[in-house]
Amino acid sequence: MLSTRDLVAGYQERTVLDGLDLDLPADAFTVIVGPNACGKSTLLRTMARLLTPRRGTVLLDGAAIRELPTREVARRLGVLPQSPLVPEGVTVADLVGRGRQPYQRWWRQWSEQDGAAVDRAMRLADVADLADRPVDTLSGGQRQRVWIAMTLAQDTEALLLDEPTTFLDLAHQVEVLDLLHRLRAERGRTVVAVLHDLNQAARYADHLIAMRAGAVVAAGPPRAILTADLIREVFxxxxxxxxxxxxxxxxxxxxxxxxxxxxxxxxxxxxxxxxxxxxxxxxxxxxxxxxxx
Amino acid sequence: MTAATQVADRGSAAPNGTDRLPGRALLRVGPVRVQIRRRSVLVAAALTGLLAVAMVLSLSLGTPYVAPADVLRALAGTGTAYDLVVLDLRLPRLVLAAVAGAAFGVAGTLIQSVARNPLASPDVIGITQGAGLAATVALTSGAAAVVVGPAALAGGLVAAAVVFALGARHGLAAQRFVLAGVAVAFALRALIEVVMLTADPIDGLRAQIWLIGTLAGRGWTETAWIAGTLLLLLPVLAWAGWALNSTALDDDTARGIGLRPVARRIGLAGTGVIAAAMVTAQVGAVDFVALVAPQVARRLVRAERPPLLCAALLGALLLVLADLAGRRLFAPTQLPAGVLTAAIGGPYLLYLLLRGRRRPS
Known part of the structure; x- marks a missing residue:
């Protein structure tokens, strides 16, 4: 459902991705791994239209993502950036409710569908009990689940997450990854995540993409591609x-x-x-x- | 089975009846559905009541004293002996105080929210000083009096453009933006001093009074300019009340939920700058209302960002009280309202800050 064609992207003078062609499978949990600065976050951010590519296109179901209205993209593609800023004093339900933004206008701020979607997202991410708590008083694991709930409230087919387990302890990492896997398995969502931990990537991914220096070295099911040779080549x-x-x-x-x-x-x-x-x-x-x- | 599950699912989606977010009320007017914080409805009602009382009090107190009942009668147009005092002398100045205060509150709310920084208020980041420099030059160069207002408006807008150009490269939420504003404000203040010290002392004094900000001798004309500007901005403000909700999110998160944060910031901050420059051009460099009204309103409503309407009401209340205190406190000596806004608003903000620290929530 997400593809890139001849994608060139980077920051200031540094070109990180140079002519990348990639197809991500639909209804799969795709994990992108690679050493620091290999371009995995740049790839995710460009696919999520958070970063404008210098050349080339990102295709969402065959259409250039840049040419789609950003609200429409937000109804089809949810994004969790690497370390989102936690607004001071905002409650969990309030923050999760922001995920309904792409369905709202200032003159039509809330509907029953919005309420149902927020309830569903909070139950799915197991944060319903925290609904009235301010997000900045929660633990790291709870916060991450709240952010995921916000993107779930967007009701998108696909979910892109940039290092969703960073700064979490092992138990919370497993909790978050279990949730993502469940989304894929039970709800048929397409999940794409950048992860640092190879073993977690191998454990959860249906489709693994190993990157090095802005290029894809190998892509496929972890059991087929994750070998000592690959790790030597990539890391x-x-x-x-x-x-x-x-x-x-x-x-x-x-x-x-x-x-x-x-x-x-x-x-x-x-x-x-x-x-x-x-x-x-x-x-x-x-x-x-x-x-x- | 699937159908049963779906029904159960839908049934359990309803228990907390989330046709709105917690603590919000849903306002329906025809097809329009707007969410309001319940608390901000209460605060707005309370502030409106206080503002009404303060306004009647302001019309009543002074020489001659007019009993509140007579004030109301005069306002109702039944014709009293006090019509001249109440309607012609005190009312224009009072309405100006309320409208100007509201405009300061709106301007402060917009710019502070976009910058996510309470210090990013027009009187701290150089907009007021830009207006002040232009007004000082106009007042000391023998230009016609009608030039002062437009010059100040232009000065405020230019100063804002400079600050945004210097500071906005990494987004308005970066510390850099506020720092650039403070630096520009200091530089402009130094220029104002230079102009004042080299000017004729009488002109310098007039400029001095303008810089403090006063409502004395001003009325309907100034009110019309400010109210007209606010009315023109009304469609933007109606949108802003909603759009401000997303200013607490970082840019990536905002883009992820389908917003265009940069365009949004330009629209919101630009609106704030226009309101700030216009009101400063009309009543002078009244300090502190734009800084304090949004922050106090925010704490009263207990929201994560200043509420637009409550901040406007609080700004109006603050300036009405400051003008009343300036007229009466050392009567017959009249103090400009600008002297008293900080004296009234400052301690109250401090009180809220200290109370907030004792009771972390």
Whole structure:
């Protein structure tokens, strides 16, 4: 549903994406990974029309997103920016209600549909109990769920999220990602997220995009593409990839690269893949059980 | 089963009856549906009552004293012995105070909300000083009196344009914008001093009084200019009451929900600048009303940003009281209203700030 054609984007003099062609699958949870400054956030922001590309187009269901009215885009595409500013003193219900903006005008500020959508979004994101609390008094995990609820209230087919788990502790990260997965699985939403954690990406993504230096190195189901070779190519880091004991998805464990840590662990440090068995074959798609995670 | 689930789903969507957001009332006028905070309805009603009392009091107090009953009779047009005092001497100045105060409140609300900073008020970021410099030059250069108002209006608009050009590169919400405004305000103030010190002392004194801001000797003409401007801006203001809700969001979030934050800021801040420059041109550089009225109104309504209507009412109340105090406090000596706006508004804002700190919510 979202595609890019010959996309060139960047900030000031720095060109981050240079001629990117990409197609994101509909009804899938797509995760974009890559090292810092590889252009993953730039890509997400450009696809969400938060950043104007220098050249090329972003297509939403085949139509150039720049040529669609921004309100219409907001009814089809929800965006959660990386660290949204929390307005002082705004209650949860109020903030979630802002998600109805694309359906409202100043002379038609609220309707039953708006109310129902806000209720639904708050229940889905499990923040209904917090409805009357000011957002700036909530914990990081609760806040993130409130922001997600706001984008859910927009009632869009697709949801783009820029590092939705940053600054959250592990339990809250899992909570947020579970919610996103549920949106995809139960509600048929298209979810696209930039994540830092490869193991979470492998655990949740239907479709993984690995980026480096503004280009896509590999794209596909995590079990098919997430290999030690790919990680070396993308991050320049030697890794062991084993099946996750819980989900069976690829689990990335960095190889020992620090001599002092190696000494403490009692095994030889290695910069080369030879010394530690790299589970190269294990990462072939066929090895994993084919049912979903 | 699906149908049953859907019904259940719809049924459970209703329990808190969210045909509106919590704490809001839905106002329906024909096809128009507007959400208002219940609290701001109460505050607006209370402020309107207080304003009415203050206005009757202002018409009543003075030499000669006119009993409130006679004031009301004079206003009703039944013809009393006090018609001259009430209707011709006191009323024009009083209405000007109310209208000018409301305009200051509106201007302050718009600019502060867009900048997300209470200091971004026209008297802090140089708009008032720009008007002041132009008025000072006009008053000390022997220009005709009718030139002073238009010169001040132009001065305020130019100063605003300079501040926006210097400070808005990273968005108006950046600290840079307010800092640029404060710097421009100081520079303009220095220029005003230069003009005053090199001018004829009598002209300098006239400029001095203009700079403090006074309602003495002013009335219907000035009122008409300000009220006319506000009326012209009314469609924008009706939209602004709604559009201001999104100024608390950052640009990415605002774009995400289908807004155009930059265009919105230009519309809102531009409206505020026009109101500020016009009212300053008519009543002089009255300080502090535009700064304090929105902030006090915001705390009374307990909203995340200043409420437009309540700030306008509070600005009107503040200037009416300041003018009354200026007339009566040291009578027969008359103090310009501009001297007293800070004296009345400042302590009240401090009180609200201190009360807010004791009871964090």
């Amino acid at each position: 320049g880091l030697d890794c062991v990839v084993v099946p996750c004991p819980v989900t069976g998805a690829p689990l990335v464990v960095p190889a020992l690269t620090s001599p002092t840590l190696a000494a403490a662990a009692g095994s030889p440090a290695t910069g080369s893949p030879g010394a530690v068995p790299l589970a190269g074959e294990n990462t072939l798609a066929g090895v994993y059980p084919s049912e979903g995670i």
